[in-house]
Amino acid sequence: MRLENVAFRYRRRDPWVFKGVTLSLAGGSVTEVTGHNGVGKSTLLRVIAGLRRPRAGVVKDRPARVGYAPERFPVDQPFSVRTYLCHMAAMRRVPADAVGEWAERLAFDHLLEVRLPELSKGSAQKVGIAQALMADPELLILDEPFAGLDTATRDALPELISGIAAGGATVVVSDHQRCIEDMPGIGRLHMADGAVARLSSAGRTEWAVLEVEVPGDEADTLETKLRADGYRVRRRAG
Numbered sequence: 001m002r003l004e005n006v007a008f009r010y011r012r013r014d015p016w017v018f019k020g021v022t023l024s025l026a027g028g029s030v031t032e033v034t035g036h037n038g039v040g041k042s043t044l045l046r047v048i049a050g051l052r053r054p055r056a057g058v059v060k061d062r063p064a065r066v067g068y069a070p071e072r073f074p075v076d077q078p079f080s081v082r083t084y085l086c087h088m089a090a091m092r093r094v095p096a097d098a099v100g101e102w103a104e105r106l107a108f109d110h111l112l113e114v115r116l117p118e119l120s121k122g123s124a125q126k127v128g129i130a131q132a133l134m135a136d137p138e139l140l141i142l143d144e145p146f147a148g149l150d151t152a153t154r155d156a157l158p159e160l161i162s163g164i165a166a167g168g169a170t171v172v173v174s175d176h177q178r179c180i181e182d183m184p185g186i187g188r189l190h191m192a193d194g195a196v197a198r199l200s201s202a203g204r205t206e207w208a209v210l211e212v213e214v215p216g217d218e219a220d221t222l223e224t225k226l227r228a229d230g231y232r233v234r235r236r237a238g
């Protein structure tokens with residue numbers, strides 16, 4: 001699919017979230033979107049998914065079957081996990097067996113009878129991811145899927161994502177935590193100042209290690225900033 005000169009703002013008098021965005025997203029590719037908080041990653045993902053219409057420009061050749069997992073899964077619906085997922089499966093004409101299979105793969109099968117509002121943040125995140133994956137999507141959009149996940153699921157998700165891309169789907173992931181940055185062949189989009197730049201991985205293969213000491217109360221902010229700018233950050237205790 002392709003975005004041509006796409007611009008978006010929420011309301012007519014609002015500032016543009018982004019402008020002049022032209023990019024192609026190939027079938028079989030995984031693309032990581034990075035950028036500071038509030039720069040417009042979720043908004044770009046919603047436009048790519050077709051949930052928001054661009055105010056200018058065009059989106060061409062969006063695949064028909066889209067799976068989208070929002071940054072925060074809306075848990076205020078009065079259903080159990082099973083009822084919700086079976087309903088989503090029926091809407092997408094997916095056999096109901098898929099619910100149990102995905103619940104097992106994402107390790108929340110013990111929560112199928114729990115009501116959505118009673119889920120923990122990470123478990124709700126898994127349900128949101130499952131409903132996106134279940135649709136056998138040709139375009140898969142995951143907005144910060146790693147946030148709040150337990151280690152086992154966080155470790156398993158990159159392989160799941162690359163498997164879906166290997167089947168020909170176009171995958172776009174916003175990933176503050178940089179959990180998929182080392183995925184072979186991954187494409188990178190970086191958002192800043194209302195523009196989207198494609199970063200090449202060429203020239204980025206040789207990494208230097210720089211030790212920096214910062215005041216403890218600034219460490220979290222700085223870490224987030226550095227990660228959003230595309231750097232790898234490792235914390236040392238003490």
Ligand SMILES: Nc1ncnc2c1ncn2[C@@H]1O[C@H](COP(=O)(O)OP(=O)(O)OP(=O)(O)O)[C@@H](O)[C@H]1O
Pocket residue numbers: 010017035036037038039040041042043044071
């Ligand atoms: N529904 C909305 N209505 C109006 N403005 C919005 C809406 N959603 C987001 N915005 C604004 O659009 C801009 C981009 O927000 P967006 O959530 O896309 O950023 P983000 O890069 O995903 O942020 P984060 O990293 O914190 O998730 C922000 O200024 C935000 O306040």
